[in-house]
Amino acid sequence: MSECVFESLENTLETYIPDAELGEIKRILYGNELRKLTLPQTALDAALEKDFVLQGYVFEAAPEQLRAPRVVRVGLIQNKIILPTDAPVLDQIIALHKRVGEIVEVAAICGVNIVCFQEAWTMPFAFCTREREPWTEFAESAEDGFTTHFCQKLAKKYNMVIVSPILERDEIHGGTLWNTAVVVSNTGTVLGKSRKNHIPRVGDFNESTYYMEGNTDHRVFQTQFGKIAVNICYGRHHPLNWLMYSMHGAEIIFNPSATVGALSEPLWSIEARNAAIANHCFTCAINRVGMEYFKNEFTSGDGKKAHHDFGYFYGSSYVAAPDGSRSPGLSRTQDGLLIAELDLNLNQQSADKWNFKMTGRYELYAKELAQAVQHDFKPNIVKE
Numbered sequence: 001m002s003e004c005v006f007e008s009l010e011n012t013l014e015t016y017i018p019d020a021e022l023g024e025i026k027r028i029l030y031g032n033e034l035r036k037l038t039l040p041q042t043a044l045d046a047a048l049e050k051d052f053v054l055q056g057y058v059f060e061a062a063p064e065q066l067r068a069p070r071v072v073r074v075g076l077i078q079n080k081i082i083l084p085t086d087a088p089v090l091d092q093i094i095a096l097h098k099r100v101g102e103i104v105e106v107a108a109i110c111g112v113n114i115v116c117f118q119e120a121w122t123m124p125f126a127f128c129t130r131e132r133e134p135w136t137e138f139a140e141s142a143e144d145g146f147t148t149h150f151c152q153k154l155a156k157k158y159n160m161v162i163v164s165p166i167l168e169r170d171e172i173h174g175g176t177l178w179n180t181a182v183v184v185s186n187t188g189t190v191l192g193k194s195r196k197n198h199i200p201r202v203g204d205f206n207e208s209t210y211y212m213e214g215n216t217d218h219r220v221f222q223t224q225f226g227k228i229a230v231n232i233c234y235g236r237h238h239p240l241n242w243l244m245y246s247m248h249g250a251e252i253i254f255n256p257s258a259t260v261g262a263l264s265e266p267l268w269s270i271e272a273r274n275a276a277i278a279n280h281c282f283t284c285a286i287n288r289v290g291m292e293y294f295k296n297e298f299t300s301g302d303g304k305k306a307h308h309d310f311g312y313f314y315g316s317s318y319v320a321a322p323d324g325s326r327s328p329g330l331s332r333t334q335d336g337l338l339i340a341e342l343d344l345n346l347n348q349q350s351a352d353k354w355n356f357k358m359t360g361r362y363e364l365y366a367k368e369l370a371q372a373v374q375h376d377f378k379p380n381i382v383k384e
């Protein structure tokens with residue numbers, strides 16, 4: 001399959017829509033216009049030299065009388081894999097560490113407080129193959145693995161919280177595998193981990209061959225820069241999953257993902273954004289980018305011919321705010337770092353305006369859901 005050439009929706013709009021209408025189109029598609037973040041020239045130069053896109057936006061909140069602004073900078077990193085998928089495992093991991101490390105360095109120059117990488121960032125997204133070897137060799141301890149040590153060093157060096165989604169091997173529980181985000185505090189200590197709650201069974205995403213649904217519930221991490229949660233990839237299709245992170249107090253929910261154009265692109269711009277609106281919080285959707293080829297062909301029981309790749313990972317990482325505004329997406333074709341400056345006061349301001357938490361009928365939902373999961377549930381349908 002050929003590489004992707006369509007760079008981004010935003011580029012096409014900018015190129016073809018007349019200025020007079022572009023403003024209105026952007027307002028309708030993206031909400032309140034965001035100010036561009038002024039980024040240091042050294043960072044812009046480094047991004048150019050290292051060949052990745054660097055963009056920054058500011059999500060402002062109204063000044064308040066009693067609360068100071070709560071400003072935090074988040075960084076979203078999307079990247080291609082570096083080496084072919086049949087290169088030695090450790091070489092692949094080290095090459096990704098090097099690549100992501102140099103992007104984190106630029107994030108640090110830009111004053112980023114919390115950075116999040118893409119899903120299973122230390123490896124190709126090999127779960128389509130359903131083969132064990134060599135993919136299970138990419139699994140590492142969340143608390144004490146090579147990659148976690150790497151992130152701890154970066155976190156301490158740059159005073160940055162790092163969200164590092166990896167394939168986890170849990171030695172304490174029989175060496176089981178999990179799809180896990182490790183949250184490393186800016187002090188360099190491992191704050192904890194959050195496991196993927198929803199495992200896809202769609203198309204080539206045969207992840208249930210490798211790991212089971214997570215058992216860390218809807219954990220929220222209190223960091224120096226705000227309360228954060230990680231809703232890994234497929235969880236973004238589940239509104240109740242977002243809701244529960246928000247119920248536990250998440251102010252920013254990261255959604256590290258790996259998804260391809262033919263499957264999910266029309267859903268991409270809607271789901272994380274809707275979650276930000278519905279839950280009065282910020283959401284950060286991150287997708288990997290590029291093509292990944294696997295030596296052995298695979299099929300997925302969907303009638304498609306055996307193939308060597310997933311199709312195109314379309315990048316397009318973005319940040320969405322509780323007032324419905326969102327940043328433009330990063331490139332569909334290139335590595336990138338998206339920086340967003342968030343005033344977390346916008347969460348409460350949006351909540352006070354729209355009152356979704358107040359008007360939500362949670363007792364009603366809880367009661368009816370409790371009934372709906374019973375085997376003798378009778379749907380409340382009135383018939384003539």
Ligand SMILES: NC(=O)NCCC(=O)O
Nearest residue numbers: 200205233234258259264
């Ligand atoms: N990684 C993952 O869960 N992908 C599933 C496909 C999708 O959610 O778009």
